[in-house]
Amino acid sequence: MKIQKEIVLPGPGQSFKLFSPSLRNNFYWHYHPEYELVYVEATTGIRHVGQHISSYMDSDLVLIGSNIPHLNFDYGVKTEYRQIVVQLKENFLGDAFKETPELTNIQRMFDRAYLGLSFSGNTKKIVAEKLRYMQGLSHFEQLLHLLEIFQILATSDEVEELNEQDTSIKLFFDDKIRMGTIYKYIHANYNEKPDVNTVAASVHLSTAAFCRYFKRQTKMTFTDFVNQYRITQAKTLLLKDVSVSEACYEVGFESLSHFNKLFKKLTGENPSVFKKRHN
Structure with a gap:
């Protein structure tokens, strides 16, 4: 029941992990050094990221920064649901984000991800479609689509910061x-x-x-x-x-x-x- 560290292992030949977990009957309060993009479709569910707790309706799209404690988004969901998760290291492309001007917006978004970023509206709709489509692509095509998704998120104004301060695991170890x-x-x-x-x-x-x-x-x-x-x-x-x-x-x-x-x-x-x- 206490907080757990999740070990994230990308698949062979991949720099990130793309999967559809199903944990509705498990309370999985956890953290990991990797960044995580979560998209879930459900009638209603709980969103608990860092110190932020709320509920979502119909669907949710959230980017979670490194070592931020969070609850699985399907915890306690009683109806049918679908979930797509992407996990990746901040430097999964080496120093590309910092050294490539075209990727500056994405780097800035990653710098804010420690607060937990929730996306809504048309942004959420477009990214959801791309995440679904990604699942049937080759690894290289998935990478290209992921960069496109990050650019969409990084330039969107349909975003909410869930926390007001850093809630990374270093603040939770003595809890x-x-x-x-x-x-x-x-x-x-x-x-x-x-x-x-x-x-x-x-x-x-x-x-x-x-x-x-x-x-x-x-x-x-x-x-x-x-x-x-x-x-x-x-x-x-x-x-x-x-x-x-x-x-x-x-x-x-x-x-x-x-x-x-x-x-x-x-x-x-x-x-x-x-x-x-x-x-």
Whole structure:
């Protein structure tokens, strides 16, 4: 359950790794020196990169810098999904990025990747198509397409920095909190009444110390995080043609009006509108 270092091994004759992992039933809180580009298509899922925690809808495209702890993007996904991952060393082309003026924008993007970069809109759509197409190409053609993808990302303004500061693993080595324990407890109890005292005890902290730790790490209170997790699960239920009221009570809310208000606050629309738009 504690943080793990992933060993990344490119395939024979390749300078990077292109693959489609499937780990939905595993809590894989990990890091690696390699940069990682993740594209995932799923009804809804969790995005946890460094100290940033949020949910995504339909799809997500994120570039993660070296040694930044992150959770597998398919963790806990309950519906069908597809995932494509590219992993590469910063110097996978030697000093080409630093010495080739045409690649300056890409180098600048890599320099910002330690914050975690999330791409949206048309950028995400175009890159997703290219990643799918890459999988059937020769190694050399894959390399050319990857450079084109990086140039698209590097010149896009449809990008969000997920963290405000460096969250690389050097800041996590002395952290004895097992994030897996926290996630596991919330996943098992979000539809009941998750008890902050219980989860604090499970990671050997007093309740006050746990609340300070959790707020510092996630920028959210424990209650806010649980509610966001509940709303994420409610989205999945609504897409399965469950009624709004049934989804509300099934994920643990006792008040329909509170559920509607919180759903709109976190997603920008009422659950009934969300359900109608997607169904």
